[in-house]
Amino acid sequence: MTLQINITPNGRMSLPADVRKRLGLTDGGVIYLDETEDGVVLRTANQAVARAQELAKRYTGENPDASVDAFLNRRREDSGE
Template sequence: MKAVVLPDGSVSLPATLRERHGLTRGGEVLVEDTGDAIVLRTLDQAVARAQALSRRLVAGQAGASVDDFLAARAGDTGAE
């Protein structure tokens, strides 16, 4: 698909892309410069990507889950 860079520097995305990804007027995207490309992600896409990366990084590591963290915190006495 083709997008247009307007004279003021804004980019006009095709309506089909905006609709498919839930981008309405005033919707925000994150812009990533990968060095050889520009990647646009919705905030939901960026969160999902970060969550997937986190899951891969801690997979199989004991004590790495949120439940493990909360259990450890519940065991803290607060004494220093």
């Protein structure tokens, strides 16, 4: 779906109500903007987290020692906590 979004002179833009509703942004929220070679991509916080997790899996695979919890446990052990 392609939508035209107008940007005001001070840089504000509005997402249509039906889009906000589908994305769970009816009470406001945060959108992350990624500038890519192809253009601009907007993601909700949940979409941004899912994307980050997908990218992390590409580099860590299913290695259990690559989790944040494993990293923090190793740091605690190294520091004697």
